Amino acid sequence: MNDLTIEHVRTAILDVPLIRPHRFARTGMEAQPILLVTLTTRGGVTGTGEGVVPGGPWWGGESVETMQVIVERYLAPLLVGRRVDDIAGVQQAMDDVVANNLYAKAAVEVALHDAWARSLGVPVHTLLGGLARTSVPVTWALGTESAAEVIDEARDKLESGLHSSFKLKMGAQDPADDVARVVEVAEKLACDASIRVDLNARWDLVTSLRWLPRLAEAGVDLVEQPVPGAEVEWLAEINAALPIPVMADESLRTPSDALRLVRMRAADVFSLKTTKSGGLRATRAIAEIAAAAGVPCHGGTSIEGPIGTVASLHLACATPGVTFGSELFGPLLMREELLTEPLRYADGALHLPEGPGLGVELDPAAVARFTRR
Known part of the structure; x- marks a missing residue:
């Protein structure tokens, strides 16, 4: 059986251009910033989640930049050494250290589900x-x-x-x-x-x-x-x-x-x-x-x-x-x-796509092309 213990947590911010400007009541955007959170287990399985807000912090108070700080500085140390199937325990630990910041926590929680499902060879919906x-x-x-x-x-x-x-x-x-x-x-x-x-x-x-x-x-x-x-x-x-x-x-x-x-x-x-x-x-x-x-x-x-x-x-x-x-x-x-x-x-x-986890695979070249330096 795969070792489900989390060994690494990595983040990256992508800036992905849009086909046209998209406007909200208070703001607009021509590109969408996306935070990727990737967990890797000791068994070699990875899971990915996404932190994203609609057009910046005006909606919920978070941005990809705040999410990255929260994940890297406060949540990642909690994750390393825990199992990806301990989702309820991880959520409680995150809430004990960080209040609110639901967008950042969502990125981690989805990555946990993706990694756990992949380790079992089943889709997340299972x-x-x-x-x-x-x-x-x-x-x-x-x-x-x-x-x-x-x-x-x-x-x-x-x-x-x-x-x-x-x-x-x-x-x-x-x-x-x-x-x-x-x-x-x-x-x-x-x-x-x-x-x-x-x-x-x-x-x-x-x-x-x-x-x-x-x-x-x-x-x-x-x-x-x-x-x-x-x-x-x-x-x-x-x-x-x-x-x-x-x-x-x-x-x-x-x-x-x-x-x-x-x-x-x-x-x-x-x-x-x-x-x-x-x-x-x-x-x-x-x-x-x-x-x-x-x-x-x-x-x-x-x-x-x-x-x-x-x-x-x-x-x-x-x-x-x-x-x-x-x-x-x-x-x-x-x-x-x-x-x-x-x-x-x-x-x-x-x-719905087929396959284990979320059922999709990121293109490494595309991720590298849009990763913020």
């Missing part, structure tokens, strides 16, 4: 309980560009058969202008596709109650996180007022958050992200709380590269409650391929 599905639908995220640009991009995706669901970013403009832009898009596309919006927590309660009904009237069929994450009471009031679902993202990071959202009926859909919640197991716990309450889950994204994306895919495919599709489009937004065999996007969905 460690999560087995398959509920083998693929998930993928929504394509559109930025804050003009209505004409957004409509053209969406039409191209529809005609290619890659996507039939689209999410528009909002919150970067005056509400009246922002709503007019989205209404124009929705009126052109709503008959052919699902149109959703994400405010990235930029509006207050009054602004939301004034303008969001107009989006519903225009054909928008879901609103994601219109108000700041801490304002769960506002979110509940908005959810009660709107005839379309409200999805929680910034308000949902931990199982405790999930329980509070359920009790307050603050969201009709939960956005799951292994990154923001500290890894696969905590995210699965959130999904189980949602399932008990009859709340469907959606596979959200932090614009992960292929490692983070496929980790989230394993979770989504092993979790029955992920019935509201996904946004696992991150690798499609990246200009360069990082894997020896790309992930398979077809028929509007991302399909």
Whole structure:
């Protein structure tokens, strides 16, 4: 049997260029920084996890630079000498030394799962309980560009058969202008596709109650996180007022958050992200709380590269409650391929790869080319 004891922990920051600029309510990016965390066991098995945030520390307070410091200085010394199958013990040890920093911990936790599954010769989804599905639908995220640009991009995706669901970013403009832009898009596309919006927590309660009904009237069929994450009471009031679902993202990071959202009926859909919640197991716990309450889950994204994306895919495919599709489009937004065999996007969905661990292999040449010096 392989020796599962961790011998080495290595990190690298990659800067991967995007096919086009991607904008959020507060920031934008032309390249996505990715932290790779690689664990090697004494038996010679490696596991890799990914630390990545959407556009920098504005979302959750972490960046690839902070994650690298946390992993190298505080978490790696805890990992060396422990077994990759001691995931609960490692998580407790990490929490004893480092509070919060869930993105950094997620990178480590996914690497543990990858290494353990590879040592057993099984896919990661086996460690999560087995398959509920083998693929998930993928929504394509559109930025804050003009209505004409957004409509053209969406039409191209529809005609290619890659996507039939689209999410528009909002919150970067005056509400009246922002709503007019989205209404124009929705009126052109709503008959052919699902149109959703994400405010990235930029509006207050009054602004939301004034303008969001107009989006519903225009054909928008879901609103994601219109108000700041801490304002769960506002979110509940908005959810009660709107005839379309409200999805929680910034308000949902931990199982405790999930329980509070359920009790307050603050969201009709939960956005799951292994990154923001500290890894696969905590995210699965959130999904189980949602399932008990009859709340469907959606596979959200932090614009992960292929490692983070496929980790989230394993979770989504092993979790029955992920019935509201996904946004696992991150690798499609990246200009360069990082894997020896790309992930398979077809028929509007991302399909689970076969093989042990995460089921993918990084291309060493591509990793070297984009590694930050």
